[in-house]
Amino acid sequence: MKNCEYQQIDPRGLSTPSSTQPCTENNVQRSRRKWEVFPGKNRFYCDGRIILARQSGILPLTLGLIIVTSGLFFAFDCPFLVTHLTVCIPVIGGVLFVFVVTSLLQTSFTDPGILPRTLPDEAADIEKQIDTSGSSTYHPPPRTKEILINQQVVKLKYCFTCKMFRPPRTSHCSMCDNCVERFDHHCPWVGNCVGKRNYRFFYSFIVSLSFHTSFIFGCVVTHLTLRSQGGNGLVLALQENPASVVELVICFFSIWSILGLSGFHTYLVAFNLTTNEDIKGSWSSKRGAEDSGNPYTYDNIFTNFCATLCGPMPPSLIDRRGFLPPEDIPPAVAVDMGRPPFLAKNDTNMEENCQGFALSCTA
Amino acid sequence: LPPQFHNLQELRQSPSLATKVFIQRDYSEGTVCRFQTKFPSELGSRIERMLFEDTVKTLNTYYAEAEKVGGQSYMEGCLACATAYFIFLCMETRYEKVLKKISGYIQEQNEKIYAPRGLLLTDPVERGMRVIEVSVFEDRGSSGSSPSSNVSSGISQR
Numbered sequence: 016m017k018n019c020e021y022q023q024i025d026p027r028g029l030s031t032p033s034s035t036q037p038c039t040e041n042n043v044q045r046s047r048r049k050w051e052v053f054p055g056k057n058r059f060y061c062d063g064r065i066i067l068a069r070q071s072g073i074l075p076l077t078l079g080l081i082i083v084t085s086g087l088f089f090a091f092d093c094p095f096l097v098t099h100l101t102v103c104i105p106v107i108g109g110v111l112f113v114f115v116v117t118s119l120l121q122t123s124f125t126d127p128g129i130l131p132r133t134l135p136d137e138a139a140d141i142e143k144q145i146d147t148s149g150s151s152t153y154h155p156p157p158r159t160k161e162i163l164i165n166q167q168v169v170k171l172k173y174c175f176t177c178k179m180f181r182p183p184r185t186s187h188c189s190m191c192d193n194c195v196e197r198f199d200h201h202c203p204w205v206g207n208c209v210g211k212r213n214y215r216f217f218y219s220f221i222v223s224l225s226f227h228t229s230f231i232f233g234c235v236v237t238h239l240t241l242r243s244q245g246g247n248g249l250v251l252a253l254q255e256n257p258a259s260v261v262e263l264v265i266c267f268f269s270i271w272s273i274l275g276l277s278g279f280h281t282y283l284v285a286f287n288l289t290t291n292e293d294i295k296g297s298w299s300s301k302r303g304a305e306d307s308g309n310p311y312t313y314d315n316i317f318t319n320f321c322a323t324l325c326g327p328m329p330p331s332l333i334d335r336r337g338f339l340p341p342e343d344i345p346p347a348v349a350v351d352m353g354r355p356p357f358l359a360k361n362d363t364n365m366e367e368n369c370q371g372f373a374l375s376c377t378a
Numbered sequence: 379l380p381p382q383f384h385n386l387q388e389l390r391q392s393p394s395l396a397t398k399v400f401i402q403r404d405y406s407e408g409t410v411c412r413f414q415t416k417f418p419s420e421l422g423s424r425i426e427r428m429l430f431e432d433t434v435k436t437l438n439t440y441y442a443e444a445e446k447v448g449g450q451s452y453m454e455g456c457l458a459c460a461t462a463y464f465i466f467l468c469m470e471t472r473y474e475k476v477l478k479k480i481s482g483y484i485q486e487q488n489e490k491i492y493a494p495r496g497l498l499l500t501d502p503v504e505r506g507m508r509v510i511e512v513s514v515f516e517d518r519g520s521s522g523s524s525p526s527s528n529v530s531s532g533i534s535q536r
Contacts, residue, residue, distance in 0.1 A: 117462040131506040140400045162405050169405075179508060183409055197409070219459060311408055322447045325455025328471045329445075332506045 050335035054132055055193040063335035065124045068191045071206030074123055081119070081224070084265050085112045088231050091258040092238045099241055104234060111227040118220035119205065126331040127210030128196035130177065130185065138178035167310035184311070186291055199283075200290040209290075212331065215324045218280055225270075225277045232266040235259045287312040287319040394516040401434065401510040411441040413502070413510050424514065425495050433487055433499070434510065437480065444476035477503060 050063035058067045067074075085108070093105040133141070159170045160180050171180045174187050177194045181187070186198035188208045197211035209217045239259055242252040253260055283293060287309060292298060298309040313319050399420045404412040415434045417427045450472060458465050484501050492499055492512075500511035 114462055117464070121463050130508070133508070134505070136398050137400055137505065137509060137511070140398065164405055164408055171405075182403065182508070183405055215455070215459075216463065318447075321452060321455075325452045325459075326447050327445055327451045327454070327473045328458075328466070330471075330474055330477060330503070332503070334504075 046338045048335065049333070049337045049339055052339065053333065053335070055129065056191050057129075057193070059335060066126050066207075066335065067123060068201070068207050070190060070203070071123070073203045074206035077119065077204045078116070080265065080269075081112075081115060081227075084231060084262050085227075087258045087262050088234065091256065092231075092235055092262070095238055095242070096234060100237070108227075108230060108234070111223060111230060114223040115220065115227050118216050118223055121216040122202075122205045122209065122213050122220050123207050125207075125213040125216060126333060126335070127208040127214075128198075128212040128329070129191075129208075129210075129331075129333050130179075130182070130194040130196060131333050132177045133179045141179060165310040167308065169310065184289065184292070197289060198291050212329060218284065218324060221273060221277045221280060225273050228266050228270045228273055231262060232270060235262050235266070239263075284323045285316045285319055287323060396514045396516045399512040399514060401512065403508060410445050411502075411507055412438050418512075420514070421497070421512065424497055425492070429491055433491070436483065437502075437510070440476055440480045440483065444473045444480075 048063050050059040050066075053059070056069040058069055058071070059065065060067070088108060089105060093108070096104045158173050160173070161168055161170055162183075163169070164183060169183055171183065173179070174181050174194055176187060176192065179194075181194055182196065184197045185194050187194045188198065188201050190201045191208055193208070195208045195210035197214065199209040199214055199217070201208045202217070205217065205220070207213070239249065239252050239256065242256065243249040280290075282288075283290065288298070292309075313322060397420065399418050401413050401418065404414045406412075413434050415431050415438070417430055421430065454472060480503075481501055484499050488499055496515040498513040498515070500513065502508070502510050505511055
């Protein structure tokens with residue numbers, strides 16, 4: 016009787032998964048945290064506290080634009096406006112700036128709702144349930160499964176990378192190579208996917224950025240207007256204040272897209288849709304109609320807003336900072352399956368099927 | 379009652395896992411976290427249907443409480459927004475509090491009900507909230523039983 020390599024789940028360790036103690040019997044290797052063997056294309060900082068997509072190239076640009084524009088505003092426009100108008104201007108600007116930067120960082124560094132990949136035994140069980148014919152030849156799992164949600168038929172797709180049927184509203188992001196719950200879109204400006212857990216941060220980012228950009232734009236226009244009235248005309252005012260011109264240009268070009276994006280996402284939130292669903296036309300029939308076919312809507316704009324933005328904050332499911340169990344094979348790696356240990360006891364047919372499945376996926 | 383009693387001590391010392399049963403999610407009410415209460419046939423001989431269904435129903439109630447969109451969650455959401463989400467650094471969310479309660483409940487159920495029957499529940503949060511994993515251990519009371527994926531045939535009930 017082969018002693019299975021499955022690690023007994025210690026019921027006492029169940030309550031705090033992240034406090035699983037480093038293995039005491041295996042003192043040779045340092046116990047590793049789960050983020051170090053995470054299979055998706057993500058980058059981790061601060062020992063797993065911060066998560067980013069692998070390609071986060073435009074995030075520094077986004078941050079840089081915001082900081083530079085705001086910095087120029089505070090340095091060059093505010094002194095004039097404080098003396099000529101009111102001291103509230105830098106205060107409001109400061110509050111908006113803090114909101115924008117905080118929301119941006121929260122959106123970028125929060126786990127968007129990544130679903131951990133299935134462990135080999137769970138993947139095998141799903142396969143077993145599908146393959147009811149019991150034939151010896153291997154059939155790949157069907158790509159879709161239909162379920163009823165609120166009397167509406169919804170198709171669940173099988174994810175070949177994560178080896179599971181994706182829950183409703185979940186989509187696999189090819190950039191990050193993860194299944195993300197309530198997947199909205201992958202935002203390169205933010206350097207992360209936008210999903211269930213960070214949608215509210217993303218929404219508050221674009222809304223506060225709209226206000227911030229409009230505010231700076233308005234203040235700069237006021238500043239230049241006042242200067243040109245008091246001085247020798249607009250052209251001279253522009254020449255004397257190059258910083259304001261820079262801000263004007265940046266704000267002018269970005270305000271259209273930001274306002275448009277805010278408007279679009281306000282519509283999505285009001286009708287409880289995601290960008291993904293909207294683009295694919297999942298619940299097409301009539302846009303914005305009560306009976307649009309969307310099974311997730313509460314049929315009340317206010318309730319949709321509250322549920323999406325003020326709903327409970329679900330926890331991260333990937334447990335980045337948890338310690339790996341003391342095994343040689345990291346449990347989350349599903350690509351290079353080899354021989355799942357527990358299957359040694361079972362039907363060898365199943366084992367061959369699993370191996371074939373793994374090979375066909377990695378081929 | 380099953381004739382052979384196990385306790386957690388025994389299970390921990392000599393794990394002899396026969397199979398695992400996975401209880402899948404029930405999406406009939408949307409994306410809220412709910413598990414199917416249908417009693418899996420593989421567990422037929424190991425545990426009473428009522429006990430198992432009670433466990434799953436209680437878990438579903440806990441998850442519904444965690445995900446309830448109501449007064450408290452609005453307060454939490456608005457407070458978080460007003461503090462630019464810094465509040466999440468110092469405060470535990472209601473969801474996390476309920477998850478801790480759930481862990482405690484599962485542990486208690488394991489100790490009292492499941493381990494004596496050679497079963498072990500895994501907290502769904504460790505499986506991405508996709509499944510409730512029930513590990514079925516061999517009934518050590520069966521004589522000369524060879525490991526088998528079919529639990530009911532591998533165990534001889536006296």
